[in-house]
Amino acid sequence: MAFGDYPAEYNPKVHGPYDPARYYGKADVPLGQVKVGEIGAWLSRRNKSPQAIAGAFSRAWWRWQHKYVQPKRSGVAPFFQVTVAAMTFFYAINYGKMRHHRNYKYH
Amino acid sequence: MMTNLFSVFDPSSSIFNLSLNWMSTFLGLLLIPSAYWLMPSRWHIFWNSILMTLHKEFKTLLGPSGHSGSTFIFVSLFSLILFNNFMGLFPYIFTSTSHLTLTLTLALPLWLCFMLYGWINHTQHMFTHLVPQGTPAVLMPFMVCIETISNIIRPGTLAVRLAANMIAGHLLLTLLGNTGPSLSFMIVSILLIGQIALLVLESAVAIIQSYVFAVLSTLYSSEVN
Numbered sequence: 359m360a361f362g363d364y365p366a367e368y369n370p371k372v373h374g375p376y377d378p379a380r381y382y383g384k385a386d387v388p389l390g391q392v393k394v395g396e397i398g399a400w401l402s403r404r405n406k407s408p409q410a411i412a413g414a415f416s417r418a419w420w421r422w423q424h425k426y427v428q429p430k431r432s433g434v435a436p437f438f439q440v441t442v443a444a445m446t447f448f449y450a451i452n453y454g455k456m457r458h459h460r461n462y463k464y465h
Numbered sequence: 466m467m468t469n470l471f472s473v474f475d476p477s478s479s480i481f482n483l484s485l486n487w488m489s490t491f492l493g494l495l496l497i498p499s500a501y502w503l504m505p506s507r508w509h510i511f512w513n514s515i516l517m518t519l520h521k522e523f524k525t526l527l528g529p530s531g532h533s534g535s536t537f538i539f540v541s542l543f544s545l546i547l548f549n550n551f552m553g554l555f556p557y558i559f560t561s562t563s564h565l566t567l568t569l570t571l572a573l574p575l576w577l578c579f580m581l582y583g584w585i586n587h588t589q590h591m592f593t594h595l596v597p598q599g600t601p602a603v604l605m606p607f608m609v610c611i612e613t614i615s616n617i618i619r620p621g622t623l624a625v626r627l628a629a630n631m632i633a634g635h636l637l638l639t640l641l642g643n644t645g646p647s648l649s650f651m652i653v654s655i656l657l658i659g660q661i662a663l664l665v666l667e668s669a670v671a672i673i674q675s676y677v678f679a680v681l682s683t684l685y686s687s688e689v690n
Contacts, residue, residue, distance in 0.1 A: 423501070449557045
């Protein structure tokens with residue numbers, strides 16, 4: 359499976375037009391309905407190859423797009439969501455450098 | 466781990482000192498709308514109106530002899546620099562255009578390509594361009610010198626203009642902020658109002674500088690043909 363290919367399980371005759379937000383593999387229990395004790399078994403059933411992880415990120419991206427960016431009357435919310443996510447991300451990766459800033463005598 | 470005034474501009478993160486902060490350059494990719502439906506959303510209409518305005522402007526600047534389609538590279542350049550400049554104004558987000566590494570990477574290859582193309586393919590035209598129209602004959606040698614020098618420093622000016630504008634804005638805000646802890650409550654409120662005004666100015670500067678970069682690149686490319 360090369361870059362940009364459809365998932366192997368996608369069949370246009372069965373599934374219709376391709377929806378990038380939809381998972382086309384074998385149906386499993388949704389994460390919200392998995393019991394706490396069964397999480398280990400659930401995780402072991404999932405496909406954890408690099409292509410599958412990339413596919414998961416791609417589906418999550420398209421779900422966010424469909425909900426916040428693609429609707430006709432979208433607002434400014436997606437811009438601020440991306441901004442706040444970026445701010446938290448960069449705060450997290452730079453935290454070690456900033457930790458002692460308040461204690462410095464000379465800045 | 467640097468603790469000086471310019472720590473805002475340090476691309477190294479705390480994760481093994483890897484320069485992960487450069488990833489802020491790709492933040493614009495998340496914000497540019499992807500076309501999915503036939504009917505455009507508000508973001509699409511907004512973004513496309515900006516791009517079309519720029520496209521028409523650059524097309525006018527390039528003139529009738531400009532290669533059609535060359536506006537795309539300048540419009541993309543504008544959007545890259547715009548997102549980098551503007552997102553850098555938010556707290557903790559790195560401003561990658563404040564580094565000469567990035568701005569020179571944008572300016573130098575562009576200028577070099579224009580020069581190589583112009584001098585190899587339109588040598589006579591490039592020579593005539595060194596003397597502006599209406600120059601008295603006595604001044605022509607000096608004009609050639611001046612125009613040559615101004616041509617050579619172009620990638621430098623493009624890069625340094627953008628980087629210096631970004632650095633100046635952030636530095637000013639950092640400097641004002643560093644005086645905060647030692648001031649009384651009243652003065653701090655005035656300081657905050659001043660900083661908010663500066664932030665508004667900086668957002669304008671961010672947008673204007675990206676526009677200036679793109680327009681100047683367009684003009685430099687139009688001179689070649």
